[in-house]
Amino acid sequence: MLSPDNTQVEIEAELLPHNATYKELIWKVTNDAGVDSNGAVIEDGEVSEVPYIVKKVLKAVGDGKHNVRCCTRNGREKISLISQISLTAEGLGMAEFNPYEFVYGTLYTSAEVEPAVGQDRGIVPKGGTYIAFEKVNFGKNGSDEITLPVYELNNKPFPIQIWKGIPGQDGAELVDTVIYDLPSIWATYQEKTYKLPERFKGVCTVSFVADHDINIKGFSFKKYERAYDINYAVDNDGIYGDTYTLGADSITNIGNNVALTYNDMNFTDGMHKITICGRSVLEKNTIHVRFANEEGTENRIAEFIMPHTVESGDGYVEQSFELENIEGSYSVNLVFLPGCNFDLKWFRFE
Known part of the structure; x- marks a missing residue:
């Protein structure tokens, strides 16, 4: 168990057989849906050659279950073998999101109605209800340019509300209502980028409301170089x-x-x-x-x-x-x- 008094743990992987031809190892931390987690980070440790053992340090920055995956391609283009251990952190609070990296829909932290599971780690919020991502850290300068990958079948333009805060709660602000108007392509997310009338700055909550059920893969913001x-x-x-x-x-x-x-x-x-x-x-x-x-x-x-x-x-x-x-x-x-x-x-x- 990881906690505020014990935020990190050393993990090691031993390569077998010791004379294996392919020694590349790929590390990542995911949630149970296989989405990269924002609640923990992997840092480099020691490497010994005989036997070939790679050590890493897992640092928890937020509560929850963190699955550490060690993967190998074995000379192939795609992952061929995954070894996983799971660790839990408590007492650290909610981890922050980095909006300048893609935030998958399945990482949402709050919803008016629990969304359905969408394609490719996306979600399907119920039309007319909010989906929220709390503790999104935009930094000092912030950003006003958002990209949304969306998939829906009505093939008609429709509005998506973008909120700062959670709709209906004190201090919540409707930042903009954008129109998604790309023609539908079966089972395909299509990105559209919007320039918002103001910047999100600091640590805040980003919420979305669509007028009907749609697949939202997630979102990302443009990072302005300070x-x-x-x-x-x-x-x-x-x-x-x-x-x-x-x-x-x-x-x-x-x-x-x-x-x-x-x-x-x-x-x-x-x-x-x-x-x-x-x-x-x-x-x-x-x-x-x-x-x-x-x-x-x-x-x-x-x-x-x-x-x-x-x-x-x-x-x-x-x-x-x-x-x-x-x-x-x-x-x-x-x-x-x-x-x-x-x-x-x-x-x-x-």
Whole structure:
């Protein structure tokens, strides 16, 4: 039994015979339906050659039964042999879903009416009732683009409601009603991607309601790379300093030596420009843009000059600054020097 005091266990597989030609082993954790589980992860351990024994570490991150499968192809294209052990975890709570990887329908956590089993690890919710996936972790930046693989036979356009929260419960919000209008193909899921009017952010519940019985294989969201996405001031990972005011979508009155930190900025394609959306009662604010990782710190400077006339009603303006190129993974700090008085809404790298 795995628990908060004992979240991991070592597992080993011995290959027989010891002189087997094919030594490749494939590991996965599934639920009883054979769907990859989000409640536990497998990490590498030691490997000994004689006899050939592979050790792995199972780490539980959520409650439930976790089936550890060790598989081999034996030189074939498909799995030819599966060995399985099952472990149970309690007291850890519900595991989180990663919406940027495909979430199968059979992993649903709540339903108004228990759905029927669909094709290929999908489900068939009863028309007019919700199916919910709780503790979906979208991270700081979130996403507003969802892909739904659906199979149904009416061959007519129909609506699917997408909710943040569980319909009928306090705080639930209908994010959008999308129309699925692809022509039916027998026994075939077809994907359709939708741009939603707002982003899902942080950890929340995603629910779906269709007007009639349909097969839903699951869902996935587009992952926006934080390094190249719009980063709102309020979505920082840390703020240091005494002079600032937190707002709903901006940080205002930023003064002397205030620093905003944004982690996990991976500039895989490099970075040569920053665009800042801000405003100030001062003519000029000097902002240091610092990139830090294990190898050290690099500094760039943006001099934000307020124009004499501002067209936007709220006074915010966008200004872009060419910066010396940088590549790799960093934490980014926006540091406001003494003498600043700045309101920051967002910034974006290019």
